[in-house]
Amino acid sequence: MHEDFWQARWARDEIGFHQAQVNPYLSRHWPTLGLAPGSRVLVPLCGKSLDLAWLAGQGFAVLGVELAEKAVRDFFDEQRLIPQVDSQGVFRVYRVGSLEIRCGDFFALSAADVADCRGLYDRAALIALPTEMRERYAAHLSAILPSGCRGLLVCLDYDQTRMGGPPFAVDDHEVRRLLGTDWQVRLLEAPDVLRENWKFLQRGLDRLEERVYRLERR
Ligand SMILES: C[S@@+](CC[C@H](N)C(=O)[O-])C[C@H]1O[C@@H](n2cnc3c(N)ncnc32)[C@H](O)[C@@H]1O
Structure with a gap:
């Protein structure tokens, strides 16, 4: 998916992926990860997700990464927060306390940028990307995140022959192939x-499986 695709989606407010509530899998499973309060959590391809605010409200330091500046500005506006805005390398950084969103390309994030991240939360990030980009995304996560990093991955699986993505279907086999070497x-x-x-019902699908994984970087 080219950057222009996402910029256009945000410009036209075609953001059907955005959830008006905190993701229920996040609130249900995040506490079971046992992350220390104050730990920093990477949220790749974060959009303007309310999950960022939920994580911050639970006492975690949050590092979101998002291409579209509109999404980042909308997030802070809707949370009634006024961020401090700086530049850091290729990113524009929006920050309020320990909640930070970097506006720019996830693939430009370095290991040094996330060296202190102990948590990872991926909802609709892996599945936002077409096949070859998913390979690159998973390899990049593994390359930059430190050993011991724990998190949740929420993805979707359905019959991809019935409709195109995004969201793309990612089955259990693919999750394990992409992440199983470097992550439990x-x-x-x-x-x-x-x-x-x-x-999805309209497309004549007979199954739409939401799959929630616990990940731990080896
Ligand atoms: C399907 S949305 C999911 C957003 C969010 N995770 C949520 O649950 O609402 C994917 C998001 O990733 C962003 N995105 C796509 N490619 C990106 C990249 N290379 N770097 C950073 N953000 C990207 C898009 O702008 C879009 O907001």
Whole structure:
């Protein structure tokens, strides 16, 4: 997916992926990771997700990364927060206390940028990317995040022949192939959420599995 695609989606407010509530898998499973209060959490491809605010509200330091400046500005506006804005390398950095969103390309993030991250939260980041970019995304996560880093991955699996992405279908085999060498991967739950998703029901799908994984960097 080219950068222009996402910039255009944000410019036109075509953000069907955005959730009006905190993700229920996050609030259910995050506490089981046992991360120390104050730990820093990387949220790649974060959009303007309310999950950023939830993590910050739980006492974590948050590092979101998002291409679209509109998403970043909307996030702070909607949270009624006034961020300090600076530049750091290729990123524009928006920060309020220990909640920071870097506006720019996730692939420009270095190991030094995330050396103190102990947590990872991916909801709709891996599945936002087409096949070759998913390979690159997973390799980059593994390359930059330190050993012991723990987190959640929320992805979707459905019959990709019935509709194109994003969101792209990512099955269990692919998750383990992409991450299994460098991460311990454990499936936490995999409910079928087709009935609650009209857009997918209309495409004649017979299954829409939401898969939630616990990850731990080896
Ligand atoms: C499907 S949305 C998910 C957003 C968020 N995780 C959520 O749950 O609402 C994917 C987001 O990734 C952003 N994005 C895509 N490619 C990116 C990249 N290379 N670096 C940073 N952000 C990117 C898009 O602008 C978009 O906001």
